[in-house]
Amino acid sequence: MAAKTKTTKKSQSDAAAERYITTEELRRHNKASDLWISIQGKVYDVTAWAERHPGGALPLLSLGGQDVTDAFVAYHPPSAWALLDRLCVARLADYAVSDASRDYRRLVAEFARAGLFEKRGRGALLVLAAMLLMLAAAVYGVLASSSAIVHLLSAALMGALWMQSGFLGHDSGHYNVLPTPALNRLVQVVAGNCMAGISIEWWKQNHNAHHIACNSLDFDPDVQHMPLFAVSAKLFASLRSAFYGRTMRFDRAARLLVSYQHWTFYPVMCLARLNLFAQSLVLLLSPAKRVPHRAQELLGLLVFWTWFPLLLSFLPSWTERLAFVLVSFAATGVQHVQFCLNHFSSSVYVGPPRGNDWFEKQTAGTLDISCSPWMDWFHGGLQFQVEHHLFPRLPRCHLRRVAPLVQDLCKKHGLQYSSSSFWDANLRTLATLRAAALQARDLANPVPKNLVWEAVNTHG
The missing domain is CATH 3.10.120.10 (Cytochrome b5-like heme/steroid binding domain)
Structure with missing residues (x-):
């Protein structure tokens, strides 16, 4: 047989x-x-x-x-x-095969022969150790001190812990940060679900869709933030999200919110973690969705929603508890801003991705953040966004090394390679949001002609 x-x-x-x-x-x-x-x-x-x-x-x-x-x-x-x-x-x-694709595949093969996809360094272990130290310090600050200032510093430390959790979860979702898949999975659940309250399976589904359809307004969930934000006036056509399976309606409420999005961007980012909590629960509690390791994922979230409220209960008042939550969310909000900087001001398009222009779409839709090597810990590898999108399996410790090769390839084929400082990237993002905001206002009503309005929007 x-x-x-x-x-x-x-x-x-x-x-x-x-x-x-x-x-x-x-x-x-x-x-x-x-x-x-x-x-x-x-x-x-x-x-x-x-x-x-x-x-x-x-x-x-x-x-x-x-x-x-x-x-x-x-x-x-x-x-x-x-x-x-x-x-x-x-x-x-x-x-x-296009010339750009042929050169891209050659570069992937060269990296594989050099063993770059397998040489991960000790970054994951160092991040894990740092996270445990930050957690211990934050818990100690709450339990051992009665000072409100110490409690707020502990909250900021908790936010920094969640940032590093996000970077580690991101890396472990693309490649094994530890020697075996089982250990890699353990890191994902502990660092993501248990310590940060975010489902790693939700993140995988969201992030894979983002990479495949980078900056497609109707296929990439990372540029679908209606009704709060619209990175392009093309979203005013009420496009249907392929990821969420629903229409992103540009109604009166969306028009109002988008009209002021360049003002609300940073405040919303300070609370963006609430959306991640909600999205994780919606996925895991939906019987219609196929979720690998659903029970394990839910158990991990249960761990988080046990220890974090318990920690808050040791604070002396509801005022301090609220302040702790807001400060910790605002601290990790820096990471949510980082996620947006890499794509909000880059080229967007409508429709499904195309497999035969992979190299071109990834370089056009991403922005690198230029920084000194000593700041790499702050960006967690996301500063080399172009390189990461082209080689998602490449450990972050090699991204700086391969960046010049990617730049040479882009130059050879006349492709866009964008890089800005962290400050300039913020300005570019705000300019993109403001441009779309003003277009939304024009659609709603003629812009009022008075000096106060002109002053606000000149410096908005």
Whole structure:
């Protein structure tokens, strides 16, 4: 029976190798019920596999009916190639590779030969140790001191702890920060769910969609913040979010909020953690959503929602408890600002991502933050956003090293490579928000002509 099964699989593979289709025919297989993709000229039927895909079904649906070689190379280790043969159904008769893609794949291969994807350093262990020290210091400050100032400093330390948790969760979601997948998973749950109250599975689904469709207004959840923010007037068309499965309505309430978004940006970022808490719970408590390790995820959140309220209960008054929460949220709000700086002021587009311009879309939709090496801890690797989007499996300790190679490649192919200081990136983001805000006001009513209004908006 085993020999017969092996022979059957071989005959199916041989049949697939002899069948050729065109790119135009491939495009027709782009639905959940009929989903094909192409990788290096081979065509794969991933219809049944999509729901079991570790990165979620949405990345496959977003790129369905296309050549996805660059995205596959970016996200998957060599071991993943062996899993593809059983899904192969044909070959592309008109398969072609752009010069930019060819150079990009060559660079990925060079990094792999140099072992850069496997050399992780000791960064994760150092971050974990720092997080435990910050947690111990924050708890000690609350329990051992009666000073309100010490309590506020402890709250700020808690915010710094959550920032490092975010960086570590981000890294561990892209590659194994520790030697084994089991240890990597443990780090994710402890650092994310238990210590920060954020579901790592929610983050994976959100972040994978962001990477695949970087800065697509209707496919990338990281630029979908209606009704609070709109990074482009194209969102005023009430686009439908492919990630959330709902229309992002630009109604009267959204128009009002967007009209003042350059004023409300930083205050909202100070409370943005509330949204992460809510999104995590919505996903994990939704029976209609497929969530790997759901029970484990919920247990991790239960740990957080046990120890954090318990810690707050040791503060002497409700005033101090509220102040502790606000200060800790505001401190970690710096990280939420960082997430926005990398993309809000970059190029955006409408529609699904395209697999054959991977390199171009990733460089156009991202912004690096220039800083000295001694500030790398503050940015957690996110300052090399272009490099990270092109090589998401690359440990952050190598991003500074490969940045000049990416810059050379962009220059060779005439592609955009954007980099700004942290200060300038904030100014660019505010300018983007203000431009969209003024367009929203024009849609609502003519701008009132009075000196106070003009003064406010001149310096807004």
